[in-house]
Each structure stands twice: as structure tokens, then as C-alpha cells.
Amino acid sequence: MQLQRKIDQLFIEQQRDWEQLRAGTEQLDHINVKEFNWGNELKVDIQFNPSRIESVSAKVDKSNIEKRPCFLCEKNRPKVQSGIPFLDKYIILLNPFPILRNHLTITLHSHVPQRIRKKTGDMLTLAELLPDYIVFYNGPKCGASAPDHFHLQAGLKSPILMAGENELRSCLVIESTSKSEVEERFEDVYQYLHSRQPEEEEPLFNLIAFVENNRYVLHIFPRKAHRPRQFYEEGKRQLLVSPGAIDMAGLIITVREEDFNKIRKEEIVDIYSQVSMPII
Numbered sequence: 229m230q231l232q233r234k235i236d237q238l239f240i241e242q243q244r245d246w247e248q249l250r251a252g253t254e255q256l257d258h259i260n261v262k263e264f265n266w267g268n269e270l271k272v273d274i275q276f277n278p279s280r281i282e283s284v285s286a287k288v289d290k291s292n293i294e295k296r297p298c299f300l301c302e303k304n305r306p307k308v309q310s311g312i313p314f315l316d317k318y319i320i321l322l323n324p325f326p327i328l329r330n331h332l333t334i335t336l337h338s339h340v341p342q343r344i345r346k347k348t349g350d351m352l353t354l355a356e357l358l359p360d361y362i363v364f365y366n367g368p369k370c371g372a373s374a375p376d377h378f379h380l381q382a383g384l385k386s387p388i389l390m391a392g393e394n395e396l397r398s399c400l401v402i403e404s405t406s407k408s409e410v411e412e413r414f415e416d417v418y419q420y421l422h423s424r425q426p427e428e429e430e431p432l433f434n435l436i437a438f439v440e441n442n443r444y445v446l447h448i449f450p451r452k453a454h455r456p457r458q459f460y461e462e463g464k465r466q467l468l469v470s471p472g473a474i475d476m477a478g479l480i481i482t483v484r485e486e487d488f489n490k491i492r493k494e495e496i497v498d499i500y501s502q503v504s505m506p507i508i
């Protein structure tokens with residue numbers, strides 16, 4: 229619990245000193261969420277969160293990324309932002325535009341591309357040290373708004389974020405009391421997904437890791453598209469939804485009130501079917 233306590237303390241200090249974090253946290257307290265159900269078992273929540281507009285609509289192609297200063301590099305971060313070291317190579321930072329309670333960004337010190345393959349052990353170690361949290365990873369074409377700088381994210385657990393497989397989208401579940409077994413089985417899945425998308429530098433997926441009942445759990449959401457067709461539509465047909473791990477789990481973030489109001493069940497089913505890759 230040591231690390232969780234340090235993070236709680238950091239929240240107290242940073243909310244006192246950092247106006248942007250205070251505002252973001254207060255906004256999350258009053259956020260609008262609506263729920264769609266399919267029978268008793270299956271539900272998706274829609275969150276209306278205008279502060280995420282930049283992240284959801286971020287231009288993450290190579291030329292746009294190269295043009296902007298990297299907001300995860302220390303020299304470009306707000307002076308008031310402080311953090312907690314993790315494994316001598318990361319810093320745990322508080323996200324001023326939260327979608328979850330206690331939303332954290334865990335940033336590698338080095339400016340290296342978003343690739344998880346050799347870092348799932350770090351992700352599981354963090355999940356172990358933060359038993360009240362889920363830790364998540366968005367691939368460079370699956371929701372990461374900084375695909376050029378390796379980072380993980382985390383937030384407090386809630387049932388929808390830990391839901392696992394359902395009929396709307398694929399989710400492969402790896403579960404074990406042994407961290408190294410989870411890593412080995414992830415490597416097998418990685419190789420399989422790589423064989424399905426050999427042209428990609430990293431196969432498309434999102435990950436959610438957590439520890440529950442002393443077991444390491446890793447949810448893998450294989451993807452076949454970065455964004456759904458509706459993202460690129462114009463006028464009334466457009467829905468600005470750009471799914472990352474949290475959306476894939478079942479909490480879809482909308483950044484415009486019109487989208488929050490108009491999104492229907494059929495579109496939710498359609499969006500998942502466009503971005504999730506079926507696994508046979």
C-alpha cells in the first residue's frame with residue numbers, strides 16, 4: 229500500500245498547487261454518464277467529458293507528432309507538475325484531464341516510441357503495487373495521444389473496467405498467480421497478433437492489467453482499426469469517438485454534448501464491430 233499512499237499524498241499536494249488538476253478533478257465529480265444495457269449482464273457507459281477533446285481528436289500521424297513538442301518529456305511538462313519515481317525509469321504523474329478517479333500517467337524518462345512488448349512485466353509490477361487500480365496501455369494506433377513517448381495509465385478500479393469478454397468485442401484474458409507466466413502467455417498472444425498484422429510495427433491492441441484475489445489479470449483487446457468510420461464523417465453523421473482501453477472495456481468517452489446526446493445502441497454495437505478484431 230506504500231505507493232498508493234504516496235499517490236494519495238501527491239493528489240493532496242498537487243490539487244493545492246495546480247489549478248488545472250483541481251479543475252479537472254472537480255469536473256469529473258460532476259460529469260454526465262449514461263448507461264446502455266443488453267439484458268442483465270452486458271452494459272456500456274457513455275461519459276460526456278469535454279476536457280478530452282484534444283486527446284480524442286489528436287492528430288497522431290508521424291508528421292504531426294514530429295512537429296509538436298512532446299508533452300510527456302520533462303522539459304515540456306508544466307513546472308508545477310511533480311511526480312513519484314517508479315522502477316528508476318518511470319515517473320508517476322497525475323493526469324489533469326481525468327476520465328477515471330485518480331487518473332495517472334506513468335511516463336518513461338526516455339523519449340522512446342509506444343511499444344509494450346518488453347514492458348508487460350513493468351505493467352504487472354505496477355498493478356501489483358496499486359491493488360486499488362487498473363493499469364492500462366493504449367497502442368500507438370489505439371488511442372495513445374503520445375505514440376512517440378512510452379507511457380502507461382492507471383485509475384481506480386470499477387466493475388465495468390474489469391468486465392473482460394463480452395459479445396460486443398473481443399477480449400483475451402490471461403490470469404495467473406505467477407507474473408512471469410502472464411508475461412510468457414502474453415508473448416504467445418503477441419506473436420499470434422503480429423502474424424495477423426505483419427505490416428504493423430506493433431499489432432493493434434489495448435491492455436488492461438490488475439491484481440485481484442492475488443492473481444495477475446491481463447485483458448487484451450485486439451483491434452483492427454484505430455477509429456470508427458463515424459469519427460471521419462461530417463455534420464450530423466459525425467461521432468467524435470476514438471476508442472482506447474477504457475472505451476474498449478465498456479466506458480465510451482464522448483467529448484461533444486451532441487454526441488453524448490445522440491449516440492444510440494446500434495452505433496455502439498457498430499463502433500465496436502469496426503474497431504475490435506474478432507479472434508477465432
Ligand SMILES: [Zn+2]
Nearest residue numbers: 298301339377
Ligand atoms: Zn517525449
